[in-house]
Amino acid sequence: MHMTAQDSRGSRASTIFIVDDDSGTQQLLADTLSYKGYATRCLSSGRLALTAAAEDPPDLILLDVMMPDMDGFEVCRLLKMDQATRFIPVVMVTSFNEKAMRLKGIAAGADDFISKPIDATEILLRTRNLLLVKQYNDFLKEHAGILEQQVRLRTEELEKVIAELRTTHQQLVQxxxxxxxxxxxxxxxxxxxxxxxxxxxxxxxxxxxxxxxxxxxxxxxxxxxxxxxxxxxxxxxxxxxxxxxxxxxxxxxxxxxxxxxxxxxxxxxxxxxxxxxxRVNDAEQSIADINQCLESTLNIAGNELKYKTIVKREYGELPPFSCHPQQLNQVFMNLLVNAAHAIDTKGEITVRSWSSNGWIHVSISDTGCGISEQHLSRIFEPFFTTKEPGRGTGLGLSISNEIVRNHGGRIEVESLVGQGSTFTVSIPMKSQGHG
Ligand SMILES: Nc1ncnc2c1ncn2[C@@H]1O[C@H](COP(=O)(O)OP(=O)(O)OP(=O)(O)O)[C@@H](O)[C@H]1O
Ligand SMILES: [Mg+2]
Structure with a gap:
């Protein structure tokens, strides 16, 4: 990688903080670095440097050791503790060319040292090397992030495919x-x-x-x-x-x-x-008005419903469409009788119909006993019933489901134990597979 005063994207000059309480040293360092094209910012105390680095992290910090409010070691330690600033290389500028001082600097996390009096060649060389290392680091960090993101996306895709496979498998078994x-x-x-x-x-x-x-x-x-x-x-x-x-x-x-x-x-x-x-496919196919189907089914189911339920009708405008009306009547009858059975003494059944985006929907809601989580996954199974012998064979919903599926549609259930259930039948108007 060729090193210039530009950063890795080449769009801006590398920024260097010069942290020193002595304005003479600040000036000297700033002049030397600006001459080579680096952007410099002079800060006269450790606290100012910490705030500025947190707000807009530079590419390198030249840090004086001896400063009045907070010495360079402390500033360095705090910089290296903060996630946002720990990757900024810190060069400690010290007039003590002592081993003890350097060891203390290393303990605080310093990346390099230069000694006062300042030598322009030395400072430019060390700056260049550390900026180069930082560029490599930044590059690696960025790419590690991209890789992680890609792995995450792939994992999500795989999980989706596995879930789809599992559903398809269950459907096949079913x-x-x-x-x-x-x-x-x-x-x-x-x-x-x-x-x-x-x-x-x-x-x-x-x-x-x-x-x-x-x-x-x-x-x-x-x-x-x-x-x-x-x-x-x-x-x-x-x-x-x-x-x-x-x-x-x-x-x-x-x-x-x-x-x-x-x-x-x-x-x-x-x-x-x-x-x-x-043999749900046997009955005749014809053009039907679903609201009329609902009405005639409600009439036939009258006996089952009239003593303990109030039936509310909320019919929407439905275009006539081609289906097997006798079969759909049977579906509505099953749902209505189930709703009535779910109501113990007094309750409400609401029959709604509406159409949207080429689909016809009919929902039958009751204020009955509701269905427990554990039963909900089983109610469409043939012969599954919670009713006493003679009252239910457990075929109602599985037949209904088969009929609706043959119309290219689906039945969905929402239920809350103690509050009631809603069964929604949705059928595409241009349904296939039942002709
Ligand atoms: N609206 C509802 N509220 C509460 N539980 C319901 C409702 N609809 C169905 N169920 C539950 O689902 C089970 C299966 O319903 P399904 O209609 O298939 O059979 P069934 O009503 O028991 O017997 P069949 O309809 O064959 O006479 C019921 O026994 C009941 O436990
Ligand atoms: Mg039933």
């Missing part, structure tokens, strides 16, 4: 899981559907047959009672009937048939859910 479950459920639904069909029709027939039997038995009893010659026989028959608890059985048969039919109906709806879950 998709694989959904596909397997889809196939399984389609198979199970198909297998269960046939027996449910004949159970339903047989139970219905049984019900009708029982009714006829009962009518006939009652008629028989009346006729028998009227025409049996021996009253004992009639009593014996009566006693036998009592023993067999015939009356209770006769009363109970319609209940048993009704309950069995309810069970069959529940089975049917579970199978429908399962079918829907595994």
């Amino acid at each position: 998709q694989e899981k959904m596909a397997t479950i889809g196939q399984l459920t389609a198979g199970i639904a198909h297998e269960i559907n046939n027996p449910i069909g004949f159970i339903a029709s047989n139970v219905t027939s049984l019900g009708k047959y029982c009714e006829r039997f009962l009518t006939f038995i009652k008629a028989q009893q009346t006729t028998l009672a009227a025409c049996l010659p021996d009253p004992d026989q009639a009593e014996r028959l009566q006693a036998m009937g009592n023993q067999l608890k015939l009356e209770r059985i006769i009363d109970d048969v319609p209940n048993i048939i009704r309950e069995t039919m309810e069970g069959v109906d529940r089975l049917k709806s579970i199978v429908m859910d399962l079918k829907c879950f595994s």
